[in-house]
Amino acid sequence: MRILLIEDEADLLSSLAKALREEGYAVDTAADGEEGLYKAWEVAYDAIVLDVMLPRKDGWEVLRHLRESKKTPVLMLTARDAARDRVRGLDAGADDYLVKPFDLKELFARLRAIIRRAVGQTLNVIEIGNVSIDTAARRVTLSGSPVALTAREYCLLEFLAMHRGETVTRTALYEHLFDEDDDSLSNLLDVHVSNLRKKLGRELIATRRGHGYSIG
Amino acid sequence: MKFFHSVRWRLQLWHGLLLVLALAGFGFTAWELQRANQLGRVDRELEQRMGIIEGAMRPRKAPADNTPPPPDKLRLTPREQDLFDGMPGQIFYYIVWLGGGTKGTTSASAPVGVPRPERMPGPPAFRSRGTFRECFHDTPDGDCVLVGRDIGDELVGSLRAAWLLAGAGAAVLVLGLAGGRWIAARALRPIADISATAAMISNGELGQRIRPTDSESELGQLSRDLNNTFARLQAAFARQAQFTADASHELRTPVAVILTQTQSALARERPAAEYRESLDACQRAAQRMRGLIEALLLLARFDSKETPESLERCDLSRIATESVELLEPLANEKGIAVSVETTPAHCMGNAGQLAQAVSNIVGNAIQHNRPGGSVRVAVHAEAGGAILSVTDTGRGILPEDLPHIFERFYRAEKSRAGGQGHSGLGLAITQAIVDAHGGKIDVTSKPGEGSTFVLRLRSEIPFDRAPHLGQSKSL
Numbered sequence: 001m002r003i004l005l006i007e008d009e010a011d012l013l014s015s016l017a018k019a020l021r022e023e024g025y026a027v028d029t030a031a032d033g034e035e036g037l038y039k040a041w042e043v044a045y046d047a048i049v050l051d052v053m054l055p056r057k058d059g060w061e062v063l064r065h066l067r068e069s070k071k072t073p074v075l076m077l078t079a080r081d082a083a084r085d086r087v088r089g090l091d092a093g094a095d096d097y098l099v100k101p102f103d104l105k106e107l108f109a110r111l112r113a114i115i116r117r118a119v120g121q122t123l124n125v126i127e128i129g130n131v132s133i134d135t136a137a138r139r140v141t142l143s144g145s146p147v148a149l150t151a152r153e154y155c156l157l158e159f160l161a162m163h164r165g166e167t168v169t170r171t172a173l174y175e176h177l178f179d180e181d182d183d184s185l186s187n188l189l190d191v192h193v194s195n196l197r198k199k200l201g202r203e204l205i206a207t208r209r210g211h212g213y214s215i216g
Numbered sequence: 217m218k219f220f221h222s223v224r225w226r227l228q229l230w231h232g233l234l235l236v237l238a239l240a241g242f243g244f245t246a247w248e249l250q251r252a253n254q255l256g257r258v259d260r261e262l263e264q265r266m267g268i269i270e271g272a273m274r275p276r277k278a279p280a281d282n283t284p285p286p287p288d289k290l291r292l293t294p295r296e297q298d299l300f301d302g303m304p305g306q307i308f309y310y311i312v313w314l315g316g317g318t319k320g321t322t323s324a325s326a327p328v329g330v331p332r333p334e335r336m337p338g339p340p341a342f343r344s345r346g347t348f349r350e351c352f353h354d355t356p357d358g359d360c361v362l363v364g365r366d367i368g369d370e371l372v373g374s375l376r377a378a379w380l381l382a383g384a385g386a387a388v389l390v391l392g393l394a395g396g397r398w399i400a401a402r403a404l405r406p407i408a409d410i411s412a413t414a415a416m417i418s419n420g421e422l423g424q425r426i427r428p429t430d431s432e433s434e435l436g437q438l439s440r441d442l443n444n445t446f447a448r449l450q451a452a453f454a455r456q457a458q459f460t461a462d463a464s465h466e467l468r469t470p471v472a473v474i475l476t477q478t479q480s481a482l483a484r485e486r487p488a489a490e491y492r493e494s495l496d497a498c499q500r501a502a503q504r505m506r507g508l509i510e511a512l513l514l515l516a517r518f519d520s521k522e523t524p525e526s527l528e529r530c531d532l533s534r535i536a537t538e539s540v541e542l543l544e545p546l547a548n549e550k551g552i553a554v555s556v557e558t559t560p561a562h563c564m565g566n567a568g569q570l571a572q573a574v575s576n577i578v579g580n581a582i583q584h585n586r587p588g589g590s591v592r593v594a595v596h597a598e599a600g601g602a603i604l605s606v607t608d609t610g611r612g613i614l615p616e617d618l619p620h621i622f623e624r625f626y627r628a629e630k631s632r633a634g635g636q637g638h639s640g641l642g643l644a645i646t647q648a649i650v651d652a653h654g655g656k657i658d659v660t661s662k663p664g665e666g667s668t669f670v671l672r673l674r675s676e677i678p679f680d681r682a683p684h685l686g687q688s689k690s691l
Contacts, residue, residue: 009469011477012472012476014497015476015480018480019476019479019480019483022480022484079464079465079466079469079472080461080465082461099468100468100469100471100472101471101474101475101476103479104476104483105479
């Protein structure tokens with residue numbers, strides 16, 4: 001899952017980016033509204049965390065321009081907690097709203113929720129045959145016994161599972177699993193897929209030659 | 217009890233009382249006039265008849281035979297006699313007492329037992345006796361003539377008139393009371409309005425206003441004044457609420473930094489360098505909060521009527537030079553050249569506060585300058601005080617921002633960009649300090665070229681101004 005974080009307070013931006021990366025997200029950052037909007041247009045993010053008070057273009061403007069063409073889930077972060085600000089945010093097309101100061105755990109939970117909703121999932125736990133993926137705890141079990149996955153492997157599995165039944169192209173996988181600073185080589189993807197097959201069974205991930213991968 | 221204390225009922229009570237007094241006065245006078253009028257008519261009739269009787273008593277011709285006059289001196293013609301005795305139900309009568317005290321002649325219509333009036337020489341006199349009215353006259357001969365009349369009918373009529381007047385009076389009273397009630401209700405309706413509005417406002421509906429009535433009346437004027445007061449109060453409350461919201465808003469971001477940093481750092485074991493990084497970020501956030509809290513406290517002190525510490529004669533040029541020296545490191549860091557040109561200029565004030573005001577302006581000029589720009593600080597004496605000007609070569613202030621830059625938490629740039637010490641309160645504090653000193657601060661700016669702040673302070677603080685030091689403009 002790839003997330004865009006738009007926040008002008010440098011200390012908050014760096015610590016949030018770090019915490020989100022540790023949660024397994026690929027994170028891009030932007031320190032002002034214009035840069036944020038440019039990135040949001042260019043890349044298919046799974047979610048955007050958007051601060052309201054931003055230089056150059058404030059959060060409202062970024063949201064308005066973004067919604068002209070994109071449906072990317074947006075979580076607004078703001079220091080204003082008046083009800084009318086919240087209403088304004090949600091009416092302007094934000095998917096959720098979080099008031100500063102917030103708990104990291106709540107931010108993570110809300111992010112999971114808006115990403116889940118965007119792909120039509122309602123539950124945190126995805127069951128595929130005898131494989132069960134708990135997206136909140138980031139735990140995978142095979143026939144009830146836990147399976148140890150690396151962060152990348154988990155992200156790959158989670159993304160494919162979220163888009164169950166669809167063929168996910170390699171490009172899409174690169175776009176959603178790696179952030180702008182990653183310089184992973186393309187064959188790494190095949191390594192991750194092969195590792196997942198070893199751990200969870202060969203038939204879990206199907207290869208559509210020339211197209212990509214899919215989970216049934 | 218409340219009933220009798222109500223202005224409306226008291227008004228009505230007094231109105232009713234006055235109405236009763238006026239009606240009673242008029243009614244009684246009218247009745248008295250009518251009665252006196254009627255009695256006067258009766259008295260004239262009696263006088264006429266008295267004339268006839270007395271005329272009949274005078275000898276018609278001198279008795280030629282020198283015989284003593286007959287005991288009955290009265291010789292009435294039959295027509296004259298008819299005036300007293302002619303018809304049944306005759307109401308006039310006469311009685312004549314002769315000089316000797318014996319009763320002379322009496323008309324048949326006279327009631328029995330009419331007492332002889334006291335001797336009273338002079339013109340005819342009148343008396344009322346029961347239902348009779350009598351006119352009597354002691355003639356020079358020593359006789360007494362009395363002409364009387366039954367006025368029973370007139371008395372009954374007069375009583376009827378009294379009842380009629382009382383009835384009409386009562387009707388007018390009822391009408392008057394009803395009218396008074398209507399007028400009082402109408403006159404007091406604005407007061408009920410005012411009181412209802414005030415009650416709603418005290419319940420927190422600050423947006424309520426009194427409905428405008430006819431604006432020329434005293435109550436209309438009162439409503440207008442009250443509405444103005446309410447509007448000013450509401451604006452003050454809104455400002456205060458905005459200020460509190462802004463202050464809490466400003467505190468939320470550093471708290472968010474601290475929470476995020478600590479929660480993230482504590483989530484797992486980390487190398488020491490990462491902990492140090494987190495602690496550094498927390499320290500920066502805490503220092504920002506400290507700066508903000510100090511600024512808020514300072515403003516709160518200006519808002520309350522706490523008088524500033526001692527006022528003394530100070531040299532604005534020295535204050536400016538020292539402030540610039542303290543800002544030297546910041547200027548060097550930003551690569552800004554600061555030049556100072558001063559001549560001694562004295563003003564009255566608190567040196568510490570003035571230094572803060574000056575460094576806020578100079579600090580802004582350095583912060584908002586372009587790289588490699590310059591700041592020129594000049595201090596001169598002018599008539600009645602000192603003048604300081606700070607000119608920068610920054611990006612300037614947009615015309616739409618210019619009127620607001622001294623407002624609390626106003627930022628031309630809608631972000632917290634810059635971080636360090638930028639609470640959005642610096643210029644508001646400067647303004648508060650300058651106001652407290654009875655001074656003036658002006659700003660001119662050309663976007664893209666730079667801004668000039670001009671601060672004027674007086675060498676004498678007007679006497680009436682001194683006790684208000686520390687008073688703020690808002691609230």
